[in-house]
Amino acid sequence: MARRATASYDEGDVRVRPGRGSRPRSKRRPAHADARRGLVTAVDRGRYTCFVDGAPTRTVTAMSARELGRKAVVVGDQVGLVGDVSGQPGSLARIVRVEERATVLRRTADDDDPVERIVVANADQLLVVTAVTDPEPRPRLIDRCLVAAFDAGIEPLLCVTKADLADPAPLLATYAPLDVPTVVTRATDDGGIDASSVVEHLRDRVTALVGHSGVGKSTLVNELVPGADRVTGEVNVVTGRGRHTSTSAVALPVPAGGWVIDTPGIRSFGLAHVDPARLILAFPDLAAETADCPRGCTHAADEPECALDAALATGRVDRDRLDSFRRLLASRDRQAGD
Numbered sequence: 141m142a143r144r145a146t147a148s149y150d151e152g153d154v155r156v157r158p159g160r161g162s163r164p165r166s167k168r169r170p171a172h173a174d175a176r177r178g179l180v181t182a183v184d185r186g187r188y189t190c191f192v193d194g195a196p197t198r199t200v201t202a203m204s205a206r207e208l209g210r211k212a213v214v215v216g217d218q219v220g221l222v223g224d225v226s227g228q229p230g231s232l233a234r235i236v237r238v239e240e241r242a243t244v245l246r247r248t249a250d251d252d253d254p255v256e257r258i259v260v261a262n263a264d265q266l267l268v269v270t271a272v273t274d275p276e277p278r279p280r281l282i283d284r285c286l287v288a289a290f291d292a293g294i295e296p297l298l299c300v301t302k303a304d305l306a307d308p309a310p311l312l313a314t315y316a317p318l319d320v321p322t323v324v325t326r327a328t329d330d331g332g333i334d335a336s337s338v339v340e341h342l343r344d345r346v347t348a349l350v351g352h353s354g355v356g357k358s359t360l361v362n363e364l365v366p367g368a369d370r371v372t373g374e375v376n377v378v379t380g381r382g383r384h385t386s387t388s389a390v391a392l393p394v395p396a397g398g399w400v401i402d403t404p405g406i407r408s409f410g411l412a413h414v415d416p417a418r419l420i421l422a423f424p425d426l427a428a429e430t431a432d433c434p435r436g437c438t439h440a441a442d443e444p445e446c447a448l449d450a451a452l453a454t455g456r457v458d459r460d461r462l463d464s465f466r467r468l469l470a471s472r473d474r475q476a477g478d
């Protein structure tokens with residue numbers, strides 16, 4: 141698309157810097173003051189689906205304007221849209237601005253992967269979905285999702301599905317010392333899913349869902365967002381895996397207010413980007429006892445002079461709580477599998 145000269149600024153405001161093909165620059169030039177605000181709900185091969193509020197609300201397809209450069213636009217981004225924002229079939233708008241992100245959930249493919257991927261922007265809650273059985277819970281993966289949430293400043297909410305198949309209590313007990321809120325869902329006799337415990341946590345929030353394939357994430361989303369039509373899959377009898385039917389994140393409106401962002405089933409959650417020194421900040425009761433730690437103390441169990449051990453000995457910190465914190469910290473260590 142050709143760069144258009146912007147006619148909406150006053151020449152007198154511009155400090156002209158003539159140059160090879162460069163146009164006049166000014167900090168005061170209003171950058172698309174007329175842009176409509178949209179929420180990116182899906183990304184597919186360079187096309188962005190955006191929800192535009194207002195009367196009536198509409199869904200607009202957009203491309204990213206050249207002036208954004210290589211800046212990624214991800215699901216959950218609040219963007220400025222210009223051009224054809226009618227949302228009519230065949231129309232195409234341009235994203236000219238990405239608003240500052242309140243949060244960024246990142247992952248790397250694995251711990252050696254230098255390439256960070258942004259999973260979603262602006263989520264304020266991370267629903268970590270695990271089944272009580274079928275497939276068996278993967279505690280290390282759950283722990284790593286929790287670490288990513290704490291690191292990103294996103295509140296985690298642990299969701300245990302398939303409680304009709306087995307008692308969720310032992311699994312929930314493992315997480316009790318972390319003080320992470322938990323919700324439980326189960327299949328009902330009429331073939332549906334009872335997800336009432338989840339609904340109250342979603343209102344007016346942006347909740348990203350993560351979980352590995354087969355835990356019932358799509359089934360849950362369909363229950364939370366009637367008409368979402370997320371494809372659910374049986375575990376494949378040949379490969380033993382879920383069908384990996386979902387391939388990229390999609391934001392869906394919750395009827396009572398708020399958004400859920402479904403993300404593709406994951407097998408691992410690379411944490412190469414996470415600074416372990418920051419994890420303690422999510423545990424203020426423990427952080428308060430680290431003043432006497434030696435410089436650079438990671439507070440891990442094998443730190444010889446960690447002040448948390450002294451605090452434990454004198455009863456100032458809770459043993460289960462400290463153990464759980466250290467388990468999360470250790471989940472970053474490399475280990476075969478996940």
Ligand SMILES: Nc1nc2c(ncn2[C@@H]2O[C@H](COP(=O)(O)OP(=O)(O)OP(=O)(O)O)[C@@H](O)[C@H]2O)c(=O)[nH]1
Pocket residue numbers: 301302303304305325326327333351352353354355356357358359360371372373374375382383384385386404405
């Ligand atoms: N018994 C029982 N089965 C469930 C429950 N929730 C989902 N399922 C079944 O579990 C299987 C997997 O569910 P999905 O919703 O497709 O799982 P998913 O996590 O979205 O998996 P991917 O699409 O591969 O990422 C399906 O056969 C569902 O019917 C539940 O609460 N109880």
Ligand SMILES: [Zn+2]
Pocket residue numbers: 430433434437438439440443445446447448
């Ligand atoms: Zn320490």
